[in-house]
Amino acid sequence: MIIGVPREIKVEEFRVGLTPTGARELVRDGQAVLVERAAGEGSGFSDQEYEKAGAEIASGEKVFERAELIVKVKEPLPQEYGLLRPGIALFTYLHLAPNPGLTRLLLEKRITGLAYETLEKNGKLPLLAPMSEVAGRMAPLMAALYLQKFRGGSGTLPTGVSGVRPGKIVILGAGVVGTNAARIATGLGMETVVINRDPGQLQRVDEMFKGRVRTLPLSAHAVDQEIVDADIVIGAVLVPGGKTPILITREMLKTMKKGSVIVDVSVDQGGCVETTRPTTHDDPVYEVEGIVHYCVANMPGAYPRTSTLALTNATLPYVRLFASKGIEAAIQESDEIRSALNTYQGEITNKALAEAVGFRKIG
Numbered sequence: 001m002i003i004g005v006p007r008e009i010k011v012e013e014f015r016v017g018l019t020p021t022g023a024r025e026l027v028r029d030g031q032a033v034l035v036e037r038a039a040g041e042g043s044g045f046s047d048q049e050y051e052k053a054g055a056e057i058a059s060g061e062k063v064f065e066r067a068e069l070i071v072k073v074k075e076p077l078p079q080e081y082g083l084l085r086p087g088i089a090l091f092t093y094l095h096l097a098p099n100p101g102l103t104r105l106l107l108e109k110r111i112t113g114l115a116y117e118t119l120e121k122n123g124k125l126p127l128l129a130p131m132s133e134v135a136g137r138m139a140p141l142m143a144a145l146y147l148q149k150f151r152g153g154s155g156t157l158p159t160g161v162s163g164v165r166p167g168k169i170v171i172l173g174a175g176v177v178g179t180n181a182a183r184i185a186t187g188l189g190m191e192t193v194v195i196n197r198d199p200g201q202l203q204r205v206d207e208m209f210k211g212r213v214r215t216l217p218l219s220a221h222a223v224d225q226e227i228v229d230a231d232i233v234i235g236a237v238l239v240p241g242g243k244t245p246i247l248i249t250r251e252m253l254k255t256m257k258k259g260s261v262i263v264d265v266s267v268d269q270g271g272c273v274e275t276t277r278p279t280t281h282d283d284p285v286y287e288v289e290g291i292v293h294y295c296v297a298n299m300p301g302a303y304p305r306t307s308t309l310a311l312t313n314a315t316l317p318y319v320r321l322f323a324s325k326g327i328e329a330a331i332q333e334s335d336e337i338r339s340a341l342n343t344y345q346g347e348i349t350n351k352a353l354a355e356a357v358g359f360r361k362i363g
Helices: 018-030 049-054 060-066 100-108 127-148 176-187 199-209 218-225 265-269 305-325 328-332 335-340 351-359
Strands: 002-005 032-034 056-058 069-071 087-092 113-117 168-172 192-197 213-217 232-235 261-264 287-288 291-294 341-344
Touching: 002 060, 002 087, 002 287, 018 032, 018 049, 018 305, 032 049, 032 060, 049 056, 049 176, 049 291, 056 060, 069 305, 100 351, 127 176, 127 232, 127 261, 127 265, 127 291, 127 305, 168 176, 168 218, 176 192, 176 199, 176 232, 176 265, 192 199, 192 218, 199 213, 213 218, 232 265, 261 265, 305 328, 305 335, 335 341
Parallel strands: 002 032, 002 069, 032 056, 069 087, 087 113, 168 192, 168 232, 192 213, 232 261, 261 291
Antiparallel strands: 113 341, 287 291
């Protein structure tokens, strides 16, 4: 199989879909790997390293033209739509729920769309987990940065000092993002509250942090009450394949302290705050009702070396499976691969995605 690894073109996105070590493993398996020129530079991997691993360096056009399977990090952007060949397979973070335009394109071109974020194994999301871990650990740190007064924040030091209480953080969601955000927040000494729908996950958080985190079941009342005096709110809600529910409305922002910071990590799936809109690393924040919003849609891209290594560790076994069995056979034989399947032969194959975009197929 010919596996193509294009250079990411999203603003300030420095990750790459495959490391030279991953390329070496695929070449040893007898596969061909095409890597776009300079694709790995942002993560610290040179073209020479890929060539030494046995990969071929090519232009972006050649990668898309020749590859049977495209391995990326982020969803294709409009500039790449024309490069997507009908019938090709695409393995990446697709996040199609808030993107009906790309969804329609994949259906029209009968592209096999395999999404990292919906691949499920034993009730977990192993390809989303490493990037969720990075984003979760980043979230309180980014919020702390923008709490600085000259950056638009309230001027509250999250850690507090002797004789002054630390800041309060409210985390909406107790999955991988939420628990990693709580880990950093408690390490900073913050008053930490985690709100989540599943009581089992709340119990796990209680056990993990031994009472240092206050946990609450998700309700409109709980969110209303807790965000009023919060310095930081982290949106860590996930509906695999679907659109994230709105938990904080614009009206609710008016009850919050001016200069508090919202980091909506769930922005990729639409966000859990009504006023969320995607931002980029070069222009990461905006203000609504006096509340600073940090809604960068590719947060782990700020730490590309760590993120790329962690991502390839998780995705490589599946890329090898596709290459050895072929796309069709892998889909037929593996429940995990079928859970990653979002579009196939002109139809949407993920129920949550179909509900989010309002259609199942083209024509």
